[in-house]
Structure formats: structure tokens, C-alpha cells
Amino acid sequence: QVQLQESGPGLVKPSQTLSLICTVSGGSISSGGYYWSWIRQHPGKGLEWIGYIYYSGSTYYNPSLKSRVIISVDTSKNQFSLKLSSVTAADTAVYYCARQDGLYYGLDVWGQGTTVTVSS
Amino acid sequence: DIQMTQSPSSLSASVGHRVTITCRASQGIRNGLGWYQQIPGKAPKRLIYAASSLQSGVPSRFSGSGSGTEFTLTISSLQPEDFATYYCLQHNSYPWTFGQGTKVEIK
Numbered sequence: 769q770v771q772l773q774e775s776g777p778g779l780v781k782p783s784q785t786l787s788l789i790c791t792v793s794g795g796s797i798s799s800g801g802y803y804w805s806w807i808r809q810h811p812g813k814g815l816e817w818i819g820y821i822y823y824s825g826s827t828y829y830n831p832s833l834k835s836r837v838i839i840s841v842d843t844s845k846n847q848f849s850l851k852l853s854s855v856t857a858a859d860t861a862v863y864y865c866a867r868q869d870g871l872y873y874g875l876d877v878w879g880q881g882t883t884v885t886v887s888s
Numbered sequence: 889d890i891q892m893t894q895s896p897s898s899l900s901a902s903v904g905h906r907v908t909i910t911c912r913a914s915q916g917i918r919n920g921l922g923w924y925q926q927i928p929g930k931a932p933k934r935l936i937y938a939a940s941s942l943q944s945g946v947p948s949r950f951s952g953s954g955s956g957t958e959f960t961l962t963i964s965s966l967q968p969e970d971f972a973t974y975y976c977l978q979h980n981s982y983p984w985t986f987g988q989g990t991k992v993e994i995k
Contacts, residue, residue: 832889868979
């Protein structure tokens with residue numbers, strides 16, 4: 769079955785760029801019909817959907833983060849990535865990657881999550 | 889953005905009891921709603937999608953209903969492993985938005 773695994777630095781300095789990678793195993797990221805998402809959860813808080821990418825490279829970003837977010841895909845490595853620029857302490861969160869089984873069916877497979885702390 | 893309001897924010901219940909959680913959308917979302925269970929320290933897990941479709945492998949004591957603006961998650965007989973936080977997610981309109989969560993605790 770498909771599994772997702774996040775990786776990247778656990779500590780980022782304010783004003784720098786947060787960069788995370790999600791590696792997909794057990795299936796191809798180029799499989800049609802699936803979209804690949806990032807979601808975050810602030811400490812002790814609820815969930816925020818960040819955006820998605822399709823294997824072709826088409827994306828959609830949450831307008832609340834759109835000016836700072838880039839999601840990209842590397843089909844040769846079966847990975848997709850998140851870059852969030854100009855981070856502040858408010859970006860400290862657990863970041864999850866997940867698979868959308870279609871444009872309008874929700875998130876069926878999740879990674880385990882990775883904690884990113886923004887601090888000098 | 890569509891706002892999702894869950895109620896209650898927390899509840900206490902005994903094993904074997906029936907539990908109902910409600911999610912209301914600020915505007916109609918047809919049947920575009922899912923329910924997720926999160927155990928502390930773990931990623932959310934999908935229980936229900938498209939308002940009432942049970943995710944493969946999820947016990948049948950979980951069920952979802954509703955359409956438009958009001959939705960319900962029901963656990964027919966609460967089990968020890970069901971104590972967790974539950975979130976709704978509207979997946980009808982972008983950007984997708986989550987409810988604030990309902991924490992289910994042992995009574």
C-alpha cells in the first residue's frame with residue numbers, strides 16, 4: 769500500500785525558507801487521479817490545508833499562504849516538496865504530507881508528520 | 889473560505905455508549921465532507937468521505953450522515969480505541985477547511 773514520509777530540517781530561523789520533502793513509496797506519484805497535498809497543525813491546535821500538486825505540476829495553494837508557498841514535484845524520485853518562505857514563529861507546526869484521492873474526495877493516506885520549529 | 893463549526897468541542901462518554909458529533913458549514917457543500925480521527929502524536933486517519941461513505945478498513949460502528957450545511961458523525965458503541973480527537977474536513981470547495989476538532993474522552 770502507498771506510504772508517505774516527510775523529511776527536512778526540524779529547526780528553521782525566522783525570515784528563512786522552510787523546505788520539506790515527501791517521499792512516496794508503494795505506488796507511483798504519477799498515477800492519474802491522485803493529488804498530493806501538504807497540511808499543517810499548529811501546536812495543540814487544529815489542521816490547516818496548505819495546497820496540492822498534481823504529477824503534471826499543476827498546483828493550488830491556500831490563499832492565506834499563497835504568497836509564500838511553492839509546492840513542486842519530482843516524478844523521477846517519486847517525491848513532492850514544500851517551500852514556505854519568510855517564516856515566523858507562527859509557522860511552527862507539525863507538517864503532514866497526504867494523498868488526495870481525487871479533487872473532491874478528501875485525504876486518504878497521510879505521512880506521519882514532521883515537526884518544524886521556527887526559532888533563532 | 890467556508891467555515892466549519894464542530895460541536896461539541898469535547899465530550900466524555902463511557903465504553904459502549906453512542907456518540908454523536910456535529911459539523912456545520914457556513915455555506916452549502918453538498919456531500920463534500922469527511923471525518924478524521926487523530927490519536928495524540930499520530931497523523932489523522934480518514935473514517936468517512938463524501939459525508940457517508942465508510943473508508944475501507946474502518947469499523948462499521950462509525951457512520952456519517954448529512955448534506956448541505958449540517959453533518960453528523962456517529963459512533964454507535966464507543967470502544968476504548970476510539971478515544972481521540974475527531975475533525976471534519978470540507979472537500980467540496982477550495983481552499984479545503986477543517987473543523988476545530990472534538991475531543992472524545994473517557995467518562
